[in-house]
Amino acid sequence: MYDHKKIEAKWRERWQEEKLHAPNLDKASRPFYNLMMFPYPSGEGLHIGNMYAFTHSDCYGRFKRLNGYDVLEPIGLDGFGIHSENYALKIGEHIKKVSARTEKNFYKQLQMIGGHFDWDRTVETYKEDYYRWTQWLFLQMYKQGLAYRKKSPVNWCPSCKTVLSDEQVINGECERCDSKVEKKEMEQWFFKITDYAEKLLKNLEWIDWSSDVKLGQKNWIGKSVGAEITFHFKGTKQKVKVFTTRPDTIFGATYLVIAPEHPLLKDETLRIENQKEVDSYIKKAIKKSEIDRIKEDKEKTGVELKGVRVINPLTKKTIPVWVADYVVMNYGWGAIMAVPAHDERDFEFAKKFELPIKKVIQPIDEKSAKLVLKKCFAGKGITVNSGFLNGLKTKVAQRKIIDYLKNDKIGKSCVNYKLRDWCISRQRYWGPPIPMIKCKKCGWVPVPEKDLPVKLPPLNDFQPDGSGKGPLNKIKDFVEVKCPQCGGQAKRETDVSDPFVDSSWYFFRYLSTEDNKQALNKERIKKWMPVDMYIGGKEHTVLHLLYSRFVTMVLHDLGYCDFEEPFKRFFGHGLVIKDGAKMSKSKGNVVNPDEFIKRFGADSVRLYLMFLSDVRQGGEWKDAGIAGMFRFVKRTWKIYEEFQVESITKNSGSSKLKSIKIPRLHKTIKKVTDDLERLSFNTAIARIMEFVNWYYTAKNSLEEQEKHFLLSQLAILISPFAPHLGEEFWSILGNKNSVFKEKWPAYNKDLIEDKQIELVVQINGKLRGKIKVSPDISQQEAFVLAVEDKKVRNFLGKHKIKRKIFVKGRLVNLVI
RNA sequence: GCCGAGAUGGUGAAAUUGGUAAACACGCUAGCUUCAGGAGCUAGUGGAUUUUUUGUCCUUGAGGGUUCAACUCCCUCUCUCGGCACCA
Numbered sequence: 055m056y057d058h059k060k061i062e063a064k065w066r067e068r069w070q071e072e073k074l075h076a077p078n079l080d081k082a083s084r085p086f087y088n089l090m091m092f093p094y095p096s097g098e099g100l101h102i103g104n105m106y107a108f109t110h111s112d113c114y115g116r117f118k119r120l121n122g123y124d125v126l127e128p129i130g131l132d133g134f135g136i137h138s139e140n141y142a143l144k145i146g147e148h149i150k151k152v153s154a155r156t157e158k159n160f161y162k163q164l165q166m167i168g169g170h171f172d173w174d175r176t177v178e179t180y181k182e183d184y185y186r187w188t189q190w191l192f193l194q195m196y197k198q199g200l201a202y203r204k205k206s207p208v209n210w211c212p213s214c215k216t217v218l219s220d221e222q223v224i225n226g227e228c229e230r231c232d233s234k235v236e237k238k239e240m241e242q243w244f245f246k247i248t249d250y251a252e253k254l255l256k257n258l259e260w261i262d263w264s265s266d267v268k269l270g271q272k273n274w275i276g277k278s279v280g281a282e283i284t285f286h287f288k289g290t291k292q293k294v295k296v297f298t299t300r301p302d303t304i305f306g307a308t309y310l311v312i313a314p315e316h317p318l319l320k321d322e323t324l325r326i327e328n329q330k331e332v333d334s335y336i337k338k339a340i341k342k343s344e345i346d347r348i349k350e351d352k353e354k355t356g357v358e359l360k361g362v363r364v365i366n367p368l369t370k371k372t373i374p375v376w377v378a379d380y381v382v383m384n385y386g387w388g389a390i391m392a393v394p395a396h397d398e399r400d401f402e403f404a405k406k407f408e409l410p411i412k413k414v415i416q417p418i419d420e421k422s423a424k425l426v427l428k429k430c431f432a433g434k435g436i437t438v439n440s441g442f443l444n445g446l447k448t449k450v451a452q453r454k455i456i457d458y459l460k461n462d463k464i465g466k467s468c469v470n471y472k473l474r475d476w477c478i479s480r481q482r483y484w485g486p487p488i489p490m491i492k493c494k495k496c497g498w499v500p501v502p503e504k505d506l507p508v509k510l511p512p513l514n515d516f517q518p519d520g521s522g523k524g525p526l527n528k529i530k531d532f533v534e535v536k537c538p539q540c541g542g543q544a545k546r547e548t549d550v551s552d553p554f555v556d557s558s559w560y561f562f563r564y565l566s567t568e569d570n571k572q573a574l575n576k577e578r579i580k581k582w583m584p585v586d587m588y589i590g591g592k593e594h595t596v597l598h599l600l601y602s603r604f605v606t607m608v609l610h611d612l613g614y615c616d617f618e619e620p621f622k623r624f625f626g627h628g629l630v631i632k633d634g635a636k637m638s639k640s641k642g643n644v645v646n647p648d649e650f651i652k653r654f655g656a657d658s659v660r661l662y663l664m665f666l667s668d669v670r671q672g673g674e675w676k677d678a679g680i681a682g683m684f685r686f687v688k689r690t691w692k693i694y695e696e697f698q699v700e701s702i703t704k705n706s707g708s709s710k711l712k713s714i715k716i717p718r719l720h721k722t723i724k725k726v727t728d729d730l731e732r733l734s735f736n737t738a739i740a741r742i743m744e745f746v747n748w749y750y751t752a753k754n755s756l757e758e759q760e761k762h763f764l765l766s767q768l769a770i771l772i773s774p775f776a777p778h779l780g781e782e783f784w785s786i787l788g789n790k791n792s793v794f795k796e797k798w799p800a801y802n803k804d805l806i807e808d809k810q811i812e813l814v815v816q817i818n819g820k821l822r823g824k825i826k827v828s829p830d831i832s833q834q835e836a837f838v839l840a841v842e843d844k845k846v847r848n849f850l851g852k853h854k855i856k857r858k859i860f861v862k863g864r865l866v867n868l869v870i
Numbered sequence: 871g872c873c874g875a876g877a878u879g880g881u882g883a884a885a886u887u888g889g890u891a892a893a894c895a896c897g898c899u900a901g902c903u904u905c906a907g908g909a910g911c912u913a914g915u916g917g918a919u920u921u922u923u924u925g926u927c928c929u930u931g932a933g934g935g936u937u938c939a940a941c942u943c944c945c946u947c948u949c950u951c952g953g954c955a956c957c958a
Contacts, residue, residue, distance in 0.1 A: 224953095225954090225955080265874095266874060266875070269874065270953060270954085273873070273874095273953080273954065274954080276957065278957070278958080280958080297958065298958060299957095354956085378956095379956085380956045380958090381958075382958095384957090386958065389958095391958085397958065398956090399956055472954095592952085592953090593952095595953080596953090596954095629952095653908080654908095665882090666883085667882065667884095670875095671876080673882065674883095676896070678881095679882065679895075681896085682895060683895085685910095686895085688909090688910095689910095729886095732886075734884095734886085736883080736894085737884065737893080739895095740883095740884075740894035740895075741893095741894085743895075747894095812890085816889085816890085816939075818939085819938060819940095857938060858938090859938050859939075861889055864890085865889055865890070865939090867889080869938050869939095
């Protein structure tokens with residue numbers, strides 16, 4: 055009887071005792087760092103989605119181990135953060151208590167799934183010995199000028215009562231609680247990720263990552279190459295700078311638009327005649343939340359600054375100036391030159407407010423040429439109505455106009471990024487206090503490194519109050535401190551940092567969790583990093599995966615590592631869905647992994663998750679499907695059980711074979727190996743199933759020694775997928791050591807190739823016959839045999855063969 | 871709106887370089903079996919067509935194209951799922 059509970063518990067214990075999954079970090083000769091995204095421990099326990107990722111990742115790690123690598127596969131908990139905190143608030147329990155409980159539960163679950171985890175070096179972001187170094191990281195950032203304070207409109211979640219980073223706002227809503235995010239003008243701590251925009255973009259060209267994730271990052275960074283051009287106001291000395299990617303269209307700039315937040319709008323020297331009207335528009339526009347701006351169907355609004363005009367530096371004509379919220383302050387210079395004929399938004403605006411539209415680009419294709427002025431044309435073409443730029447192609451015109459602007463000192467080429475600095479302040483309790491002190495005399499002073507950690511003080515009522523200050527502000531003993539510089543009265547920063555700061559460097563910390571004297575161990579980093587394989591969710595494209603790259607680049611510049619990119623390879627998996635939809639509590643289609651592990655065992659759940667479909671695409675979970683996998687496991691189990699009984703009854707002490715010439719085995723080994731290498735887990739399992747099916751049909755004609763050898767090989771092949779079973783099978787065969795100390799089976803190339811193959815005979819591309827031939831049959835022979843085939847002859851009749859195609863080892867196609 | 875990924879049997883899905891579409895499963899059908907167990911075994915299972923079926927024709931969202939040959943490449947369209955969202 056296959057008793058998965060007993061077997062799995064036995065091997066889990068033994069792995070733990072033998073520390074089978076804890077490589078020696080200093081002595082390992084072939085390090086392989088196999089990383090998976092550490093989960094944030096929710097109250098609900100490990101989600102099937104986490105398990106999906108872990109299972110594939112673990113299978114790959116175990117495969118690498120069997121191929122002779124020293125595999126480090128660490129695990130931990132991303133436990134700080136709003137998610138955990140909100141859950142604690144919801145159930146009315148203190149977050150510290152909740153965390154202690156979820157930690158226990160998560161680690162138990164993680165043990166149950168049988169991962170190759172090194173339990174001696176877990177990382178919990180909310181423990182002092184970790185967040186101390188998160189604070190240290192902040193101080194390094196501060197020293198480099200990469201952490202700074204800035205007052206700016208930030209994303210405020212009214213429900214979580216904290217600010218959020220741009221990356222945490224999804225469609226104008228809070229990533230955590232889906233509340234509408236508001237814009238608030240606040241002073242916050244930022245990390246200067248924009249300093250690394252170019253490097254973050256450039257390295258995307260060579261890192262081996264899923265291409266959609268790379269593209270997502272590229273778009274988020276959003277590099278635009280163009281020019282900045284200065285426009286002078288008529289009648290005053292004021293001027294305004296604009297950014298444009300199409301300086302070549304400047305002759306078509308028929309008006310200028312300024313963002314509502316632009317400081318020029320408060321400039322009295324402009325003498326705006328309708329200042330009141332303008333002010334009320336500005337007030338309304340600024341009040342709008344992001345989501346309102348999106349939901350209003352992008353209907354253009356705006357107000358003309360009456361009596362104000364700027365001079366187009368090329369046409370020398372004056373053009374009107376408008377304020378409109380389709381221009382945003384935090385990109386470029388908060389002002390644009392509007393070229394309605396060649397920009398979608400300007401076109402729409404000009405149509406609505408009846409502003410002049412002037413064509414300056416002639417499209418090359420006729421279809422678009424006909425539509426110019428009826429529709430906007432934003433493409434490239436030939437410049438017209440533009441003085442000295444006439445007749446030039448867009449690219450040439452752009453170069454020429456930039457040279458002109460430079461000579462006249464009214465503009466220059468310029469690059470802009472959509473990426474903005476990372477706002478890391480959070481007005482919450484459950485995070486690492488930002489290690490800064492504000493002194494009346496000295497200003498902001500960093501906490502000296504020797505004083506770290508700034509401990510998160512106990513606080514019973516940790517509910518955020520929405521005052522714009524974190525709950526820590528309520529604790530006098532915490533707030534009131536002496537200035538480390540002058541000893542005078544000072545106050546601590548009471549905000550904590552974004553949990554994404556915690557996770558931006560955890561993979562470094564895994565390497566030296568036992569060392570509490572320093573954050574990072576350079577030698578080990580050199581030996582083990584960058585991470586060889588990282589498997590995780592694509593939802594972190596512009597969050598964790600971007601932040602980690604940034605932090606690694608900073609650590610590189612500080613000399614802690616000699617690489618700029620933390621993850622050599624990142625592989626994004628798809629989602630597990632159920633009943634055709636993403637799992638969610640409200641839909642009631644959440645799969646609880648515990649229940650299935652209990653019923654069928656971790657091995658069956660692992661196998662099923664990997665068998666579902668291609669890991670890149672995700673797959674659909676079916677309760678009936680896992681039962682089928684359980685059946686396969688039991689069938690395989692029976693083979694070993696039978697073998698054990700036989701060998702006991704026969705009691706034959708015959709010597710073991712070292713190799714075997716059964717092509718079926720060699721083909722299976724090749725298939726499984728190739729499939730695992732290209733991360734095609736589902737087909738690898740299919741191949742193992744085929745092998746088991748074959749074994750059933752062949753077993754009666756096999757010698758005991760042969761069986762023993764075949765089953766040994768099968769035990770190893772199956773062990774990355776179903777590690778407990780692998781071990782159990784291995785021990786049934788009489789082995790004392792762990793199967794994971796074995797070598798991955800090798801195949802004999804000569805046995806892969808069949809001595810006889812079926813060559814397909816097509817007539818006009820349609821299958822008409824099959825002939826049995828040797829794989830290296832010559833073209834001539836193949837044609838002769840093909841024509842001799844009865845069926846083929848029937849089809850050919852009296853037709854003349856016009857053409858013959860021969861594909862070696864595959865087919866013959868006769869064209870008639 | 872823009873960008874990306876996808877659409878293959880009743881279902882989840884395979885098909886690595888353009889070369890036998892549907893591997894491997896689930897489900898279903900029939901039969902066998904009876905340690906009644908979330909059982910096991912055997913056979914069948916894309917559709918149409920009663921032409922002895924070891925046959926023929928059709929079939930990878932729709933339509934067109936390239937090719938001896940297209941799930942795969944190109945064009946047009948439809949739908950689904952993700953990402954971005956006035957970024958000049």
